[in-house]
Amino acid sequence: MATEQNSVSEKQKGTWERPSTFYNKYTKYALYVIIIGFFAWSFIGTGFDVERILQGYGELTPVIGIAWPPNFEDRFLSLYFQGIYESVGMAFLATIGGVLISIPFAFMGARNIAPRPLYYFARGIFVSTRSFHNLIVGIVFVTAVGTGAFAGILTFMFSTLGYWAKLMAEDIEDIAGNKLDSIRAVGASPLQILIYAVVPQVMPRAVGLTIYRWDSNIRGSIIIGIVGAGGIGLTLINSYRRYEYDVTLAILLIIIAIVLVGEVASAYIRGKVQ
Amino acid sequence: MSLKSRSEWQRFEGRQKWIRILSSLSVLAALFIFWETMDVRVSYFADAPVHLYDLFSRMYPPDMSVLPNLIGPTIETFHMSLLATGFAFIFSIPTAILAAENLSPNDVTYGLGKLIISTCRSVHDIIWALIFVLILGPGALAGILGMGMKSIGFIGKFFAEEIEEIDRNTTKAVRATGANSALIMIYGIVPQIKAAFVGLTVYRWDVNIRAATIVGLVGAGGIGVQLDQAMGFLYWGEVLTILIVIFVLVVISEVVSAYLREKTR
Numbered sequence: 001m002a003t004e005q006n007s008v009s010e011k012q013k014g015t016w017e018r019p020s021t022f023y024n025k026y027t028k029y030a031l032y033v034i035i036i037g038f039f040a041w042s043f044i045g046t047g048f049d050v051e052r053i054l055q056g057y058g059e060l061t062p063v064i065g066i067a068w069p070p071n072f073e074d075r076f077l078s079l080y081f082q083g084i085y086e087s088v089g090m091a092f093l094a095t096i097g098g099v100l101i102s103i104p105f106a107f108m109g110a111r112n113i114a115p116r117p118l119y120y121f122a123r124g125i126f127v128s129t130r131s132f133h134n135l136i137v138g139i140v141f142v143t144a145v146g147t148g149a150f151a152g153i154l155t156f157m158f159s160t161l162g163y164w165a166k167l168m169a170e171d172i173e174d175i176a177g178n179k180l181d182s183i184r185a186v187g188a189s190p191l192q193i194l195i196y197a198v199v200p201q202v203m204p205r206a207v208g209l210t211i212y213r214w215d216s217n218i219r220g221s222i223i224i225g226i227v228g229a230g231g232i233g234l235t236l237i238n239s240y241r242r243y244e245y246d247v248t249l250a251i252l253l254i255i256i257a258i259v260l261v262g263e264v265a266s267a268y269i270r271g272k273v274q
Numbered sequence: 275m276s277l278k279s280r281s282e283w284q285r286f287e288g289r290q291k292w293i294r295i296l297s298s299l300s301v302l303a304a305l306f307i308f309w310e311t312m313d314v315r316v317s318y319f320a321d322a323p324v325h326l327y328d329l330f331s332r333m334y335p336p337d338m339s340v341l342p343n344l345i346g347p348t349i350e351t352f353h354m355s356l357l358a359t360g361f362a363f364i365f366s367i368p369t370a371i372l373a374a375e376n377l378s379p380n381d382v383t384y385g386l387g388k389l390i391i392s393t394c395r396s397v398h399d400i401i402w403a404l405i406f407v408l409i410l411g412p413g414a415l416a417g418i419l420g421m422g423m424k425s426i427g428f429i430g431k432f433f434a435e436e437i438e439e440i441d442r443n444t445t446k447a448v449r450a451t452g453a454n455s456a457l458i459m460i461y462g463i464v465p466q467i468k469a470a471f472v473g474l475t476v477y478r479w480d481v482n483i484r485a486a487t488i489v490g491l492v493g494a495g496g497i498g499v500q501l502d503q504a505m506g507f508l509y510w511g512e513v514l515t516i517l518i519v520i521f522v523l524v525v526i527s528e529v530v531s532a533y534l535r536e537k538t539r
Contacts, residue, residue, distance in 0.1 A: 039360055042353035046414040046495075060409050089308035096305055131524045133488045135400070136517065139505065144326045150314050223400045226491065240404060252401065259396035 063245060070250035080254055083225070083232030090152045090224075090231055091217035097153065098160025098217075099210050102168065105161060109169030112177065113198065122169065129162030134220045138227045152229035156217045164213050168206060175201040211269050215262055222255050329510065336518060337511030344500060344519055350414055351496040351523065354489075355482040358418045362425030363475050369426060370433030377437055387434065394427025399485040403494040414495030421485050425478050436470045437463075472538045480531035487520045497523075 108114045109122035137158050141151040175198060183197040225233025232251060239247035371377045373387025403420030410416045445462035453461065490498020497516060504512040 038356060042356045045353045046350060046357065046418065057409075063408055086312060089312045092304060092308050093312070093314070096301075127525070128521075131484075131521050131528075132517070133484055135488045135491060136501075136520070140326075140329070143329050144322045145319060148314075149312050150319070153314065219396075219398060223398045226400060236401075240408075245408070252397070252405075255401070256393060256396050260392055263392065263396065 066243070067245035067249040069246065070253055071244070071246035072250055076247055076250065079235055080232065080251060083235040083251075084254065084258065086149055087221040087225075087231035087233070088218055090149050091156060091214055091221040094153045094156030094221070095160060095210060095214040095217050098157035098213070099164055099206075101157060102161050102165035105165040106168035106172060107194065107198075109165060110172035112173050112175075113180075113194075122165070126162055126166040126169075129158055130166070134159050134224060135227055138224045138229045142228045147228040147230070149230035152221055152224045152231055155224060155229060156220060159220070160213055160217065163216075164209055167209055168202065171202050171205050172198060218262055219259060222259075332510040333514035335511065336514040337509065338515060340512050340515055341519075344497065344516065347490075347497040347500050348519055348523060351483070351486045351498075354414050354418050354421070354496050355479055355486040355527075358421035358425060358482050358486070359475060359479040361418065361422035362429050362478065363471075365422075366426045366430040366433055369430040370437055373430060373434040374437035376440065376442075387430075391427050391430045391434070394423050395431060396427070397424065399424045399489060400492060403489040404492050407493050412493035412495070417486065417489040417494030417496055420489055420494055421482050424485070425482060428481075429474055429478055432474050433467075433471060436467050436474075440466050469538050473535045476531050476534045476538070480527050483527040484524055487523065 105122050105125060108118045109126060111119055114122070134155055138151060138155040141154045141158075145151050145154065179201065180193060180197045183193050188196065221231050221233075223233045223236075225231040225235065226237045228234065232255065236248060236251045236255075239245075239251065369387055369390050371387075372383045373391050375384060378384040378387060399421050401420075402423045403417050406416035406419045407413075410419070440463060444466060445458055448458050448462035486496045486498075487501075488498045490496045490500070491502050493499065493502075497520060501513065501516045501520075504510075504516060
């Protein structure tokens with residue numbers, strides 16, 4: 001600490017100062033003040049108080065009383081299994097379907113191969129698909145095609161379009177241009193350029209991204225049932241609304257287990273592919 | 275084998291080819307099985323355009339008269355995202371230190387750090403929010419803690435990876451000048467990870483704004499509560515207004531976050 005005080009007092013002589021990422025010290029401190037100000041405003045604005053947390057802690061006991069032990073009875077077990085199966089299947093079908101509809105958009109969103117108007121069109125679609133959370137998109141599709149797995153599948157196809165196609169488009173932008181030129185030089189048509197120059201370069205990445213997307217679609221399909229689009233989420237929210245917290249807890253534990261397993265599996269497959 | 279491969283060119287050979295064929299086949303089989311066994315009522319798709327048209331005709335024009343009532347919830351959504359990110363930032367630093375191979379005191383703490391991160395990450399914001407609504411009752415606080423838990427997992431994971439990539443020579447050089455461990459932290463470690471920390475936190479704030487708009491569906495505060503109510507009463511004009519507000523909020527946060535991350539790089 002002593003050394004630091006020294007350096008402060010000797011600053012006039014032009015001693016070394018820690019380099020700052022900001023333009024100068026004043027901007028830095030002004031920014032810190034602004035950040036702290038925002039946080040203070042938020043604290044007051046949301047009525048964050050410790051008393052309420054402590055009060056809630058007392059009410060936790062009866063909740064735990066109902067929730068523990070988690071309910072793994074046979075008749076519920078088949079219900080959980082069905083829900084999980086539907087969630088995983090929904091995510092699978094949505095990933096395949098979503099990737100299929102995303103492929104043209106991925107090409108359209110790549111600056112180096114797409115004409116300008118198409119490029120802006122595809123980018124616009126990416127922004128608008130990514131702006132709304134899955135649950136909100138789910139609500140719209142449930143209204144459109146009724147409750148059930150199909151609404152969920154459409155929802156995740158929609159979100160796959162936003163994420164998969166955008167990341168793929170960025171990968172296509174990064175490919176080696178000289179390979180494009182060499183295929184073009186042998187007289188290939190635009191379609192042949194796509195097949196022989198672009199696709200082989202992005203294929204490993206595409207498989208990796210698809211698996212990653214499946215992983216995140218499973219995560220999403222677990223909760224999409226909250227708005228009525230099928231899967232385990234529907235079972236979860238129903239048990240929650242009926243105060244059957246033991247069932248809720250059992251489902252939560254199953255979800256955590258599945259996601260952990262899924263994460264390990266997805267990391268393994270991606271490691272193999274790349 | 276080598277003769278054959280010389281005579282006709284193949285992209286993949288032997289085992290690799292079979293693995294590829296098998297994995298493609300199993301994907302097809304899974305596709306078929308899921309499609310057949312799941313209750314996918316495609317017939318509903320036939321009149322989906324009618325229902326969608328119906329929905330949008332009821333939504334349009336958006337009911338702009340509710341706009342003044344939405345100002346409060348919108349600000350609350352912003353507050354929630356900010357506090358959740360701050361909460362996650364504070365708690366993810368110790369978690370990341372535990373889960374970083376080079377800074378973690380021993381194998382047990384390393385495992386503990388990894389476990390905390392995976393558990394926080396694997397549970398969705400909504401489910402965390404649901405748990406906290408159960409404990410604390412409905413309100414913004416449940417949403418903040420819910421998003422905060424999820425964010426601890428996310429930020430912690432990347433912080434830990436960032437810490438693992440620290441250049442040891444820098445910390446050695448600082449130690450060689452006679453610095454104690456606090457000074458090594460300030461001058462040797464923090465400068466190496468600060469930019470990444472700020473960038474990741476800003477990115478997570480952007481994600482949390484999106485999450486804050488929907489945790490209200492389970493009663494955890496923010497503009498989602500208004501959305502849930504408007505849908506419950508079938509006030510579709512109001513729903514469209516809320517969706518427009520959410521869209522604007524998300525686009526603004528995305529622009530701000532992109533700008534800030536550009537600055538910190």
